[in-house]
Amino acid sequence: xxxxxxxxxxxxxxxxxxxxxxxxxxxxxxxxxxxxxxxxxxxxxxxxxxxxxxxxxxxxxxxxxxxxxxxxxxxxxxxxxxxxxxxxxxxxxxxxxxxxxxxxxxxxxxxxxxxxxxxxxxxxxxxxxxxxxxxxxxxxxxxxxxxxxxxxxxxxxxxxxxxxxxxxxxxxxxx
Amino acid sequence: xxxxxxxxxxxxxxxxxxxxxxxxxxxxxxxxxxxxxxxxxxxxxxxxxxxxxxxxxxxxxxxxxxxxxxxxxxxxxxxxxxxxxxxxxxxxxxxxxxxxxxxxxxxxxxxxxxxxxxxxxxxxxxxxxxxxxxxxxxxxxxxxxxxxxxxxxxxxxxxxxxxxxxxxxxxxxxxxxxxxxxxxxxxxxxxxxxxxxxxxxxxxxxxxxxxxxxxxxxxxxxxxxxxxxxxxxxxxxxxxxxxxxxxxxxxxxxxxxxxxxxxxxx
Numbered sequence: 001x002x003x004x005x006x007x008x009x010x011x012x013x014x015x016x017x018x019x020x021x022x023x024x025x026x027x028x029x030x031x032x033x034x035x036x037x038x039x040x041x042x043x044x045x046x047x048x049x050x051x052x053x054x055x056x057x058x059x060x061x062x063x064x065x066x067x068x069x070x071x072x073x074x075x076x077x078x079x080x081x082x083x084x085x086x087x088x089x090x091x092x093x094x095x096x097x098x099x100x101x102x103x104x105x106x107x108x109x110x111x112x113x114x115x116x117x118x119x120x121x122x123x124x125x126x127x128x129x130x131x132x133x134x135x136x137x138x139x140x141x142x143x144x145x146x147x148x149x150x151x152x153x154x155x156x157x158x159x160x161x162x163x164x165x166x167x168x169x170x171x172x173x174x175x
Numbered sequence: 176x177x178x179x180x181x182x183x184x185x186x187x188x189x190x191x192x193x194x195x196x197x198x199x200x201x202x203x204x205x206x207x208x209x210x211x212x213x214x215x216x217x218x219x220x221x222x223x224x225x226x227x228x229x230x231x232x233x234x235x236x237x238x239x240x241x242x243x244x245x246x247x248x249x250x251x252x253x254x255x256x257x258x259x260x261x262x263x264x265x266x267x268x269x270x271x272x273x274x275x276x277x278x279x280x281x282x283x284x285x286x287x288x289x290x291x292x293x294x295x296x297x298x299x300x301x302x303x304x305x306x307x308x309x310x311x312x313x314x315x316x317x318x319x320x321x322x323x324x325x326x327x328x329x330x331x332x333x334x335x336x337x338x339x340x341x342x343x344x345x346x347x348x349x350x351x352x353x354x355x356x357x358x359x360x361x362x363x364x365x366x367x368x369x370x371x372x373x374x375x376x377x378x379x380x381x382x383x384x385x386x387x388x389x390x391x392x393x394x395x396x397x398x399x400x401x402x403x404x405x406x407x408x409x410x411x412x413x414x415x416x417x418x419x420x421x422x423x424x425x426x427x428x429x430x431x432x433x434x435x436x437x438x439x440x441x
Contacts, residue, residue, distance in 0.1 A: 003233045007305035010237030014308045017245045018315075025252065030261040 048089045059095055060086040071098060072141070076106040093132035100125040100150060101142060108174045113157040122154040143175035236435060237305045243427045244312035250420035251319025255410035263409070267322035270336050275318035277343045278360075282313075285351035292434020306435055313431065320424050323417045324367035329405025331375055335367060357428060364421055372414035379406040 027038040051057035067082030079102050087095040103121025107114035128135055128147045137145045144150045153175065163169070254263040282288045293306045325339065326332045342363055351359070378400040401408070 003229060004299065004301055006230065006233040007237050007301045010241060010305050011301070011308055013238060014241040014245065014312060017242060018312070021245060021249045024249065025264045025266055028262075028264050030256075030263075 045088070052089060052091060057089060057091055059092045062086075064095060067095075067098065071102060074105070076102040090127055091131060093128055093135040094137065096124065096127050096131060097135060097137055097147065097150075100128070100147075101144070104144075104150060104153060105174060107157070110170055110172070115158060118154050118157050122151065122158075125151055125154065235430065236432065237309065240427060240430060241309050241312040243423055243430075244309075244316035247316035247420055247424045247427065248312070248319045250416055250423070251316070251323040253413075253416055254407075255412040255416070257408045257410045260410050260412065265322065265327060267318050268325070268332075270340075271318050271321040271325065274321045274339055274343060275314055277347065278317045278321075279310075279314055281343070281346055281351070281356060281360075284347070285353065285356035287353045287356055287428070287433065288313075288431065289434045292432075292436045295436070298435075302435070309431075313427070316424055316427065320364060320421065323420050324364055324371055326371055326375060327407050331371070331406070335370060339363075339367070353433070357425070360428070361425055364424075368417065368421055372417060375406060376409075376411075376414060379408055 023039070023042060024035070027035075027042060029035045029038045048057060063082050063086035067079045067086055070076075070079035070082060080099055083095050083099045083102070086092075090096060100121045103117045103124060107117030107121065125147055135147060144153060252265045252267060254265055255261070256263050279288075283290055288310070293310060294303055298306070321339065325335050346356075346359065378397060400406070
């Protein structure tokens with residue numbers, strides 16, 4: 001083997017081994033089994049980021065379908081899990097809207113709302129204007145179609161006003 | 176055969192083929208033969224072996240040494256948690272990077288690494304990049320060796336870091352040669368290793384599942400020392416890993432040539 005090839009091989013091996021060490025220190029796996037899991041996750045994340053840069057990023061439609069089915073079955077925890085897996089890079093406005101909406105539906109109460117879930121929903125909703133400021137959902141099942149309407153529901157639900165003590169609140173419907 | 180006079184000096188033309196036998200004054204003989212005459216079987220064998228030697232040196236310099244130093248870099252920050260033995264990767268503190276830079280300065284000043292022998296306009300770009308790669312891995316390994324032997328937190332961290340700073344600062348102004356520098360570094364790191372992995376590890380109370388109160392009842396003195404000195408509880412395997420980390424680092428330093436010109440570019 002020529003000396004130049006050995007030098008090139010040395011450079012390549014050094015770079016690969018160096019990157020592997022950087023990955024280990026960044027991912028901090030706690031066991032050898034976890035090294036594989038974290039490596040797969042890192043590769044998936046890198047591929048997704050590459051797709052975003054090249055404009056070819058797409059959500060996992062199968063997982064999105066599972067999330068939607070769980071959402072319609074009112075299993076909001078499962079729905080959020082599937083939506084988050086379908087859109088790991090949080091780049092799809094529709095999926096992010098469903099995630100925020102799932103917090104609203106799960107946290108809504110006829111007498112009182114769950115403040116923690118409403119706050120989480122409000123936080124999830126903050127991503128939406130960054131992705132698509134003019135987003136409007138096409139799902140006829142959702143009565144709140146835009147981020148502004150959903151945000152208003154969250155904010156009103158978190159406030160304590162005299163209207164909260166109105167007995168007619170008991171007959172209101174979840175949107 | 177030609178007898179070499181006492182005042183003999185080699186000719187400037189080093190490519191000249193010579194066939195000489197050096198005869199010592201006391202009658203004993205030291206044979207220095209060079210049979211590299213083109214066209215003869217001996218010459219062919221000699222050239223082949225020279226080529227093999229160059230390849231061997233190249234593999235050692237550009238593949239084995241970076242791999243060795245990178246392994247040290249990997250092991251230097253690796254600890255095993257107690258009691259489950261899970262991996263804990265400790266990134267180096269900023270002070271370790273500073274010490275690493277000072278140590279590299281010492282290697283250059285002490286002549287252990289001659290910069291002009293690693294980077295030259297006469298080298299190809301590939302060789303310069305490969306050489307830079309080796310020195311970068313040496314720096315990474317040096318940083319991680321400090322990370323290995325300096326305690327992670329608390330008073331021991333400051334005491335050991337101060338001792339290192341003091342020693343390295345003094346060494347910067349001392350006259351060194353290669354061997355003295357290597358011995359000095361080996362002694363320094365060995366002392367720090369003993370302080371951390373034998374003395375301080377001996378003071379650290381083992382981790383228990385019974386909580387703080389149970390630990391205090393079972394091991395009051397060591398539990399108090401652990402709390403006062405803010406000592407991390409690592410599994411005993413950590414000491415073994417760091418021992419081999421230090422050993423590999425010094426093997427790497429021993430194998431590291433002063434200059435790549437004398438190694439392969441002859």
